[in-house]
Structure formats: structure tokens, C-alpha cells
Amino acid sequence: MTTPGVGWTEHIARARLHVVTGKGGTGKTTVAGALALALATGGRRVLLVEVEGRQGIAQLFDTQPLPYAELRIASAPGGGEVRALHVDAEAALLEYFSMFYNLGFAGRTLRRMGAIEFATTLAPGLRDVLLTGKVKECVGRTDSAQRAGRYYYDAVVLDAPPTGRIVKFLDVTRAMVDLAKVGPIKGQSEGVVRLLHSGDTAVHLVTVLEEMPIRETIDAVGELDGAELRPGAVIVNRVRPPRLPARSVTSAADGRVDASRVRAGLAAAGLDLAPDDLEGLVAETVEHAIRVQAERSAREQLAELDLPTVELPESTDGVDIAALYEFAEALIDQGVR
Amino acid sequence: MSALDVDRLIDDPDTHVIVCCGSGGVGKTTTAAAIAVRAAERGRKTVVLTIDPARRLAQSLGLRSLGNTPKQVDVDGFEPAGELSAMMLDMRRTFDDMVLAHAGEERAKEVLANPFYKTISTSFSGTQEYMAMEKLGQLAAEGRWDLIVVDTPPSRSALDFLDAPQRMSSALDGRMIKLLTGPARAGGWGVRKVVGAGFMLFARAVSTIVGGQLLADASAFVQAFDGMFGGFRERARRTYELLRSGGTAFLVIAAPEPDALREASYFVERLSAESMPLAGLVVNRTHPVLAALSGPSALAAADRLEKSGDAPLAAAVLRLHADRVAVAQRERRLVARFTKAHPGVSVVRVPAMPSDVHDLAGLRGIGEKLSGA
Numbered sequence: 001m002t003t004p005g006v007g008w009t010e011h012i013a014r015a016r017l018h019v020v021t022g023k024g025g026t027g028k029t030t031v032a033g034a035l036a037l038a039l040a041t042g043g044r045r046v047l048l049v050e051v052e053g054r055q056g057i058a059q060l061f062d063t064q065p066l067p068y069a070e071l072r073i074a075s076a077p078g079g080g081e082v083r084a085l086h087v088d089a090e091a092a093l094l095e096y097f098s099m100f101y102n103l104g105f106a107g108r109t110l111r112r113m114g115a116i117e118f119a120t121t122l123a124p125g126l127r128d129v130l131l132t133g134k135v136k137e138c139v140g141r142t143d144s145a146q147r148a149g150r151y152y153y154d155a156v157v158l159d160a161p162p163t164g165r166i167v168k169f170l171d172v173t174r175a176m177v178d179l180a181k182v183g184p185i186k187g188q189s190e191g192v193v194r195l196l197h198s199g200d201t202a203v204h205l206v207t208v209l210e211e212m213p214i215r216e217t218i219d220a221v222g223e224l225d226g227a228e229l230r231p232g233a234v235i236v237n238r239v240r241p242p243r244l245p246a247r248s249v250t251s252a253a254d255g256r257v258d259a260s261r262v263r264a265g266l267a268a269a270g271l272d273l274a275p276d277d278l279e280g281l282v283a284e285t286v287e288h289a290i291r292v293q294a295e296r297s298a299r300e301q302l303a304e305l306d307l308p309t310v311e312l313p314e315s316t317d318g319v320d321i322a323a324l325y326e327f328a329e330a331l332i333d334q335g336v337r
Numbered sequence: 338m339s340a341l342d343v344d345r346l347i348d349d350p351d352t353h354v355i356v357c358c359g360s361g362g363v364g365k366t367t368t369a370a371a372i373a374v375r376a377a378e379r380g381r382k383t384v385v386l387t388i389d390p391a392r393r394l395a396q397s398l399g400l401r402s403l404g405n406t407p408k409q410v411d412v413d414g415f416e417p418a419g420e421l422s423a424m425m426l427d428m429r430r431t432f433d434d435m436v437l438a439h440a441g442e443e444r445a446k447e448v449l450a451n452p453f454y455k456t457i458s459t460s461f462s463g464t465q466e467y468m469a470m471e472k473l474g475q476l477a478a479e480g481r482w483d484l485i486v487v488d489t490p491p492s493r494s495a496l497d498f499l500d501a502p503q504r505m506s507s508a509l510d511g512r513m514i515k516l517l518t519g520p521a522r523a524g525g526w527g528v529r530k531v532v533g534a535g536f537m538l539f540a541r542a543v544s545t546i547v548g549g550q551l552l553a554d555a556s557a558f559v560q561a562f563d564g565m566f567g568g569f570r571e572r573a574r575r576t577y578e579l580l581r582s583g584g585t586a587f588l589v590i591a592a593p594e595p596d597a598l599r600e601a602s603y604f605v606e607r608l609s610a611e612s613m614p615l616a617g618l619v620v621n622r623t624h625p626v627l628a629a630l631s632g633p634s635a636l637a638a639a640d641r642l643e644k645s646g647d648a649p650l651a652a653a654v655l656r657l658h659a660d661r662v663a664v665a666q667r668e669r670r671l672v673a674r675f676t677k678a679h680p681g682v683s684v685v686r687v688p689a690m691p692s693d694v695h696d697l698a699g700l701r702g703i704g705e706k707l708s709g710a
Contacts, residue, residue, distance in 0.1 A: 024491065025362030025592065059599070097542050118514075119543045126547060162361070164491075185546045211693050212391060243657040245649055258650065265651020269638035273630065280627030281654050288657045290691035316663040318595065318671075 008335035009308045012232045015202035017139045017195065018157045020235075021166040021220065022206030023213040027237040029056040030319050031206045031312065032159040033082075034327035035235075038336045040080030041328065044154035047138050048073070048084045051131045052161060057084045062321060068092075070138075074321075076328070083153075085138070090116040092130040096185075125176065128169050129189050136192045139200070163205065163220040170196055170203070171227050202232025207302075209236060209295040214302060221305055233308040240314045242292045244285070249296075252289035257282045310334040341617035341685035344708040347376040347484065352586055354477065354485045354579065355616070358498070359590035360600040361491040364621040366390045367694055367703065368590050368687075369488040370398060370423075374697065375704035376484050377410075377421035384422040384482040388469055388490045393695035398423040405430045407476070415697055422482070428468040432458040435471060435572075439565040447561045453554040465490040466501030467573075474576040499607065502573035514552075514559045586616035589682075591675075593623050593668035598675050605679050617683035619707065620672055624664045625688055632662035685709060 018035060022028040029050070036048040047070060050057050055065045061073045066086035073084040093116055120127045135158055143152040161169045168174070172192045195201060203224055207217040217234065224231050244252060251257075259282050266273060273281070302309065312330055315323045346352055357369040366387050373385035384407045387395070395401070399412045400423055407422035415421075436454075437445050448454050458464060469490055476485050489498050544552055579585060587608055591601040601618060608615045639655035642648050676684060687706040694703060 023362065024360070025594070025597070056596075059596075097539070119547070240660070243653045243660070245653060248650065248653075257654075261648070262651050262654050265642060265648025266638065266655075268645070268648055269641045269651065269655075271630070271634070271638050273628065277628040277630060281630070281658055283627050284658055284661055285654050287691045288661075294692060316660070316667060318667055 007308060007310060008233065008331075008337065011199070012202050012308060013335075013337050015200055015232065016151070016153075016155050017135065017201040018155060018232065019160045019166075019170065019201065019203040020157060020206060021160045021163050021203060022235075022237075023164075023216045024162045026206045026208050026213050027312075027319075028162065028206045029054075029060055029159050030324070030327070031204075031235050031237055032157050033057065033060045034312070034324050034331060035204070035336065036082045036155075036157040037074060037076050037324060037328035038331040039155045039157065040074075040076035040082050041332060042076075042078040042080060044076075044080045045152070046076075046080070046082050047153045047156045048082055048159065049087060049135055049138065049156060050085075050159040051087045051135075052159075053086075053088060055086065056159065057086065060319070060324070074324075077325075087131050087134045089120050089127045089130050092134045093120060093126075096130060096133070096188075125174070129172055129176065129185065129192070132170065132172055132192045132196070133185075133188050136188075136195050139195060140191075160203075163216045166203070166220060167223040167227050167229065170229055172196065197228055197230075199230070201230060203229055204232040204235055205307075206235045206237050208238050209298040211294065211298065214298045218301065218305060221307070231305075231307055233310055234302060234305065236302070236309060236311045238314040239311045240291075240295075242295075244289055244292065249289050249292050252285055253293045255286055257285050257289075310336065339683040340709060341619070341683040342709070343372065343375075343685060343704075344379070346586055346616055347372065347381060348379060350483070351584055353483060353584035354473070354487065354586070356487045356489065356580070356585065356587045357590055357619075358489045358587060358604060360597050363590050363592045363597050364687075365491075365590045366488045367394060367700070368588070368619055368621065368707070369486050370394060371694075371700045371703035371707060372588075373421055373423070373484075373486040374415075374417075374700045375708070376486070377417035377419045378701075378704075380418040381484040382420050382482050383484045383486060384424070384476060385486040385488070386424055386426060386469070386472055386476065387488045388426050388465065390425060390488075391693075391695070393693070395425065397694075397696045397700060400425055405434070405472075412697060426465070426469055426472055428465050429458055431468040431472055432464065435569070436565070439568045440561075444561055444565075448558065448565075451554055451558045451561070453551065453558040457558075463497065463501040463505055466498035467505045469498060470502060470576045471572065474572055474579065477576075477579055499611070502577070505573075514556050581611065581613050583614065585614055587613060588616050588619055590619045590621060592621050593671050595671060598671055602675060602678060605682055615682065617685065618675070618679075620668075620684060620686045622689040623668050623686045624661055625686070626658075626662055626665045628658060630658060630662075632659045632666075635659040635662070 018039070020028055020032040020035060022031070032048060036046045040046040048057055057073070058065050061084070063073055066084055068086060068088055068091040070083045070085045072081055074082045076082060120130070135156065138153060139151075139156045141152040142149065160166055172189050176186070176189050205217045205220055207213045221231050242249070259278060262281065263273075263278055310331060311334070312327050315326075317323070346355070355372060357365045357372070359365050366389075369385055369387060370390070373383050377383045385398070387400075390400070397412070399410050400408070404424055405427040407424040410421040410423050433449060436448050440448060466489070469487065473485065473487050476482065589601045589604050591597040605615060605618070635655040636659045639652045639659070642652040642655070672684065672686070676682065685707055687703060690699065690702065694700060
């Protein structure tokens with residue numbers, strides 16, 4: 001970790017809604033899960049929400065597919081807990097209707113007829129308004145019975161759509177152009193707009209140190225700024241340790257690896273490799289150096305964004321629940337609170 | 338597990354369509370481009386249909402902008418035995434063209450000007466998938482090429498493009514909109530009896546939420562669209578049949594990651610359920626071990642060298658080799674899990690290139706790896 005980031009600023013720590021986006025394949029859902037665990041550490045209650053119908057959270061925590069309900073999926077060190085919610089636009093629409101209209105038992109029939117899906121199809125913006133509306137309800141919910149006046153959830157982490165769609169998803173104002181200018185949904189969406197554009201919300205961008213994800217991250221930050229949404233932190237995922245001494249990287253990336261020195265070193269360690277294997281080691285070294293070099297320039301580009309940055313290491317054994325807790329710890333060590 | 342032989346696939350004159358599918362970010366577009374380049378150089382008259390390619394990849398095929406018709410690839414150093422054309426899908430224009438082709442001039446004008454059409458043709462989820470299939474149908478009907486390589490849209494799910502025409506059909510089907518705009522009149526088919534007052538309330542609620550204007554636009558759109566609808570459905574059905582025919586081969590693309598391989602599994606199962614011809618799985622960006630030295634031996638030797646401090650370069654080389662062994666083992670485990678569940682599916686692994694591919698040489702390199710060279 002050659003350039004330790006600014007870490008988790010006071011500004012971000014004040015947010016109650018943490019939106020996590022990133023290019024597909026960068027580990028967005030994993031990071032969202034780890035962030036939820038980190039925020040829950042020390043006795044807090046955190047809700048982890050997904051909106052894309054992928055059931056990524058259930059897979060991450062190795063549980064049954066999630067229903068449209070807030071269920072406890074993990075406990076965090078120090079008595080905290082993470083609950084998970086899988087928001088489905090159709091269920092949210094029915095729920096929304098039942099707040100204002102008494103549909104009785106018709107809901108299920110309407111769903112079976114495809115009427116609910118049709119209504120969300122009619123105005124694609126409606127889908128996003130419903131999804132963000134449900135998130136807002138969770139963020140703003142208070143629990144007067146047990147913890148008078150306090151919020152029910154200390155924080156909400158949203159596993160959001162990928163960078164390519166994030167601004168469209170969060171730009172509820174634009175989505176509302178499709179919808180009625182009066183009525184209950186108008187009022188509700190104004191509340192969503194206020195929340196998303198306030199200091200209570202931070203949009204974090206997950207990336208890996210590769211060319212395309214970095215470019216998408218930079219583009220997304222520009223779009224977020226343009227829509228007056230607040231970028232939070234950049235979370236660099238799958239950081240791998242550079243193994244070569246810094247001064248050897250450039251020459252190795254150009255293919256200049258002193259094979260005889262490597263052979264002599266291996267011999268000193270008692271290893272006598274066949275010429276093919278030595279050649280293979282050299283080729284692996286060149287590839288490693290090229291990657292380290294690409295990662296360096298990726299970091300330089302990221303630095304220009306001037307955003308708080310935290311990093312998570314590559315987990316060579318893959319991501320299981322134990323790895324998630326390790327990631328959460330790594331986030332806390334970098335100031336996540 | 339058998340090895341996937343891409344050369345046999347592209348050399349077979351009976352292969353007319355290759356569909357590259359898989360979840361987002363696994364290198365579908367690059368794989369499609371590499372296959373097309375290789376097929377052209379091996380003598381096929383090839384066209385590649387790409388969806389939203391990275392700018393530099395597009396440039397490597399000589400594509401500068403969205404063009405809704407294929408252009409012959411004309412870049413330095415490319416003189417294929419066959420030929421290669423390439424295009425990027427312009428979904429709005431494909432939709433417009435479809436409307437123009439199916440409706441009379443009057444009616445087409447009416448549809449194209451409808452605000453609801455603008456929504457459907459640009460932001461309905463599934464439009465891109467549907468239009469990709471429509472374009473594939475058009476290219477096949479033209480008969481100018483003997484091999485069409487198709488990239489699929491970066492969907493949430495690899496299955497989206499199979500379902501898109503159906504979803505689109507139900508969205509544009511007139512029944513629901515008639516119910517919503519005039520449930521009393523449409524009550525004839527008994528729906529009202531089933532849901533009764535609930536539906537009336539629902540219809541009123543929808544109208545309150547989306548606004549009367551939108552419903553009116555949607556209704557006008559569906560009416561204007563009604564006459565064309567049969568044609569649309571017929572085309573979607575023909576494309577679906579084309580996908581099921583023997584001349585089509587599906588390549589499922591994945592990265593050696595659990596999510597991508599899980600998605601690949603779903604896709605393989607779905608293809609088999611639909612009797613669609615699967616050619617095999619391409620696992621992109623693998624990290625094969627290049628030297629026969631076990632991870633533990635490399636680490637033990639690195640420890641010894643670091644203690645003495647004599648040979649920092651060799652110690653670093655040993656550590657990075659051990660990292661690579663660990664990554665390769667994990668990738669092998671993941672692919673093995675897939676092949677255990679789908680023993681009949683042939684697989685080819687394409688090692689990660691040290692840097693992004695964005696020129697012809699890079700695409701050729703990938704083509705060689707795809708054919709096991």
C-alpha cells in the first residue's frame with residue numbers, strides 16, 4: 001500500500017446512508033457487505049440493502065435467498081448486527097399502494113396478472129423512485145418504543161447499481177419527469193431527493209487497479225458531481241502486494257530480468273530448476289512487473305480525484321464469511337466508523 | 338472435461354452464428370472480436386455485431402462511431418483470407434428502423450413522435466437485448482455473410498437477452514393498457530370479476546402515480562402499435578428459431594470468479610432447457626503457472642533467502658511465483674466446480690494478458706489462445 005489514502009473523513013462518518021457502486025466485476029457487493037459489518041461493529045444496527053434482484057447478499061453471506069423483509073444475517077463484533085433487505089420494485093409498489101389505498105387481497109392477483117410489472121414498466125423512472133423510496137423509509141425510520149427518538153438503523157448500506165447506471169438511478173428528480181406532478185408519490189420523492197443530496201448520504205466507488213474500472217470510476221465521479229450527488233470514498237478492492245523491489249519494476253516490465261542472477265539466487269536457496277522452469281519464472285516476473293506498473297499509473301489517476309481512499313487486500317482463497325470479517329477489520333483500521 | 342476447439346467451430350462451414358454471452362465484465366466483446374478476426378483470417382466472410390465496446394477496442398476494428406450498418410474492417414496489416422465487417426449496435430435507430438419497416442408512413446410518424454415510444458425505445462430495460470436480437474435477425478436475413486459473431490449486452494444477468502422479446506411483448510401488448518385506461522370497458526373478459534373493486538382502485542392508483550398524460554400517451558402508442566405487433570412478434574419468433582437451429586453456436590464466457598461462473602452455470606442450464614446449441618465455456622483471464630515449482634517450496638526458499646539477505650531479486654521472484662500458484666489453484670478449483678456440475682461442456686481457458694487488449698495484434702493473440710495454441 002504505497003499511497004495510504006486519506007481514509008474515512010469526518011464528513012463521511014456523519015453519513016447514515018452509504019451507497020456503494022462500482023464497475024461490474026470489481027466486488028461491489030463484497031465491499032458493501034464488509035462495510036455493513038464494519039459499521040455495525042461495536043453494537044450498532046446496520047441494514048444492508050440490495051435492489052437489483054441478483055440475491056448477491058444471500059450468496060455472499062451463504063444464506064437462503066432473501067425475501068422482501070429485513071432479516072438478521074450476521075452479527076458484528078461488540079454486539080452489533082447486520083440485517084439484510086432485498087427490495088423488489090413490484091413488492092415495493094404494492095406496499096406503497098397499501099399505504100394509501102386499500103387494495104385488500106387484490107395485490108397478489110394483480111401481481112399474477114402482470115399488472116404490477118406492467119405499471120413499473122410503463123414508467124421506468126417509477127422503478128427507481130420506488131426502490132430509492134424504500135431505502136429512504138429505512139434510513140428515516142425511528143423506533144419510538146425502545147430507543148425513543150433514535151433512528152431504528154444506525155446506518156444503511158445500499159448495494160447499488162453499477163457505475164454505468166448509478167447516477168440515473170439516484171437522480172430521482174429526473175426520474176420524476178416521467179411521473180405525476182401531484183399526489184403522494186411526488187411528496188415522497190421530494191423527501192428522497194433531499195436525503196440523497198444531503199450530508200446524510202455518501203456514494204462510495206469500488207474499483208480495482210485496472211485501466212477500465214479506473215476510467216469508469218473517474219467518469220462516475222464527474223457524473224455524480226454534475227448531478228450534485230456527493231462522492232464519498234474510493235474503495236480500492238483486491239490490492240495485491242508488489243513483490244519486486246521498486247527499482248527493478250521498470251526494467252522487468254520491459255522484459256529485462258537478469259535470469260542468471262535469479263538462477264544464482266535460487267541455487268543459494270538450494271533450488272536447481274530446469275531451464276524451462278527458470279524461463280517460466282522469468283515470464284511470471286515480467287507479467288507481475290507490467291501489472292505493478294499499470295497499478296502505479298492507476299493510483300496516480302485515482303490520486304487526481306482527490307477523494308478519501310481506503311483499500312482492501314486481495315483474498316487469494318476467495319471471499320467467504322471469514323474473509324468478510326477480515327475486510328471489515330481492515331476497513332475499521334483505516335478509519336471506517 | 339473436453340477441450341473446446343474454437344478453430345473447428347469457426348472452420349465448420351455450417352456454423353453461421355456464434356453468440357457470445359455471459360455476465361458483465363468478463364470480456365465478451367473482446368472475445369467476440371477476437372473470434373471474428375480469427376474466422377476472417379481463416380477464410381470466413383464474417384461480420385461481428387458488438388454492443389457498447391470500449392473505445393480503444395472499437396478503434397482496433399476501425400469503428401469510430403455508432404453506425405447501424407456493418408462496415409468493412411480496414412486497418413493496417415489486416416488482409417484476411419476471408420473478410421470482416423464490424424458494427425456497433427445503435428438501439429434507438431434499430432428500433433426506429435423496425436417501426437418504419439412495419440408501419441405505413443403515417444402511422445410510423447405517429448409512433449415515433451409519441452413520448453411513450455421515446456421512453457420504451459431508450460430506457461426500457463430489455464430494449465437493448467431485444468434490439469440486439471432484432472439486428473442479428475436482420476444480418477442473417479441479408480445473407481451477405483456466412484458467419485455472424487454476436488456480442489450480447491452487458492445485462493445484469495446473462496439470461497436477459499433470451500427473455501427480452503417476451504418482456505417487450507407483454508409490455509406492448511394492448512391488454513394491460515386497455516385495462517388500466519378503461520377497466521370498466523375491458524371488464525368483458527372477466528378480470529373484474531376476479532379482482533373486482535381492487536383492480537379499479539389499482540387502475541386509479543396507477544393513473545394517479547404515473548399521471549394521466551403518460552397513460553394517455555401509452556394508450557395512443559399501443560393503439561398505433563397494434564397493427565405492427567403481429568409483425569414484431571413474428572420476427573422475434575424467427576430470431577428465436579434461428580438461435581435454436583444447428584447453424585448457431587453459443588459460447589458462454591466467464592471469468593474465473595464465483596459470480597461469473599455461477600451465472601455461466603445458469604446460462605448453460607437455460608440453454609439446455611431451451612434446446613439451444615451450446616459450443617462451450619470460455620474462461621477468460623486465467624493465470625496459469627509457468628514454472629513447475631510448488632508454492633510451499635517457493636515460500637520456504639524465499640524465507641531462506643530473505644534471512645540471509647543475499648538475493649533479493651530471487652526472493653521476490655519466488656514470492657510472486659507463490660502468489661501465482663495460489664491464484665491458479667483457486668481458479669482451477671472454481672472451474673472444476675463448474676465442470677463437475679456440467680461434465681459435458683467443453684472448456685477453453687484464455688490466460689490474462691498483462692495489459693488491456695486494444696489492437697489487432699492483441700486480438701490475434703487472444704484468438705490463438707482460444708484455439709489452444
